[in-house]
Amino acid sequence: MSGHSKFANIKHKKEKNDAAKGKIFTVIGREIAVAVKEGGPDPSNNSKLRDVIAKAKANNVPNDTINNGIKKAAGGLDSVNYxxxxxxxxxxxxxxxxxxxxxxxxxxxxxxxxxxxxxxxxxxxxxxxxxxMFDRKGQILIDKEECNMDADELMMFALDAGAEDFADNEDSYEVLTDPDQFSAVREAFEQKGIAMLEADVKMIPQxxxxxxxxxxxxxxxxxxxxxxxxxxxxxxxxxxxxx
The missing domain is CATH 3.30.70.980 (YebC, transcriptional regulation domain)
Known part of the structure; x- marks a missing residue:
């Protein structure tokens, strides 16, 4: 299947740099606020909030920070409208x-x-x-060292879950989905116990x-x-x- 390793590798390095500088906490905090405002504070009834929480955990955001962000957004009094x-x-x-x-x-x-x-x-x-000049796609990156499935097995699982594309990159596997299928595919990986480096909807250059x-x-x-x-x-x- 076609590869997007250039995008995946560049973005992975960039995201790691963001996390090191602490900006990812700000980014995710605002995404939580918007997700709660749009769909409520209960992740079981809010797929967008579930996706943001998964992104937060992948970037080592503490559970207390996540929960406090949800409570603040749900309270409405001190929350900011973004x-x-x-x-x-x-x-x-x-x-x-x-x-x-x-x-x-x-x-x-x-x-x-x-x-x-x-x-x-x-x-x-x-x-x-x-x-x-870009395609909007859900993108999931999986660290090869953290994955106990081989490439063919993982690819079949991803496609069965609803993914569109799979790439075997140098140090990671990359799964692309239609934006509307992203949440379902990400949750299938989560339920399978597959650790994800990144999971987000992104704009990929053609x-x-x-x-x-x-x-x-x-x-x-x-x-x-x-x-x-x-x-x-x-x-x-x-x-x-x-x-």
């Missing part, structure tokens, strides 16, 4: 970039995102200007862009670093081939 916004644009040499945000101040977030793009010689475009000049690479990294430092930014997807 608005979801997506920005699209281009980095150096036409690299496509999608920025997903959750914010309590849309004007602040928009200004910060535009500043990040401009400082890296990029620009924010109109909605839809690059999203057509084609990759190589940056030939060191200057362009530095400018692109500048954009990513600035976006990564912004607490309002939940996720960044791009078509830069970093290898």
């Amino acid at each position: 608005e979801q916004n997506v920005y699209e644009g281009y980095g150096p040499s036409g690299v496509a970039i999608i920025v997903e945000t959750l914010t309590d101040n849309k004007n602040r977030t928009a200004a910060n995102v535009r500043a990040a793009f401009s400082k890296g010689n990029g620009n924010v475009g109109t909605p839809g200007c690059v999203s057509f 084609n990759w862009v190589s940056l030939k000049s060191e200057e362009d690479r530095k400018k692109m990294q500048r954009i990513l670093d600035l976006l990564d430092e912004d607490d309002d930014v939940q996720a960044v997807f791009h078509s830069w081939d970093e290898e």
Whole structure:
């Protein structure tokens, strides 16, 4: 089956860096707040909240932090209403970039995102200007060292659970699903006792862009670093081939 190892490996390293800096706690805290607001505080009746909790556990977020986030969001009194916004644009040499945000101040977030793009010689475009170059997919990554199933067995299990695609990468297995099937496939893995490195719905580029000049690479990294430092930014997807 087709592979997406470039995306998987890059994103895995990026997520680990986020976790090391503690930003993942902020990201997941906001996702919990939105999930509770949309579907209630009971995970058994809220598949989106179940997915966020699974993501939190995969990133070593303490149970107390998860439970406190749910209680705070359910209480409503001290909870913040976050608005979801997506920005699209281009980095150096036409690299496509999608920025997903959750914010309590849309004007602040928009200004910060535009500043990040401009400082890296990029620009924010109109909605839809690059999203057509990506596919929205549920993605599950499994560490080979933590999995006691062989590749063929795992692939058949994933496909039977409703997955669309399976890739055997260098250090991990990657499972892709339709976004609507993501929760069901993730829960099948969880019930089977298969440890997941990551499980989330992501935007996967259809084609990759190589940056030939060191200057362009530095400018692109500048954009990513600035976006990564912004607490309002939940996720960044791009078509830069970093290898």
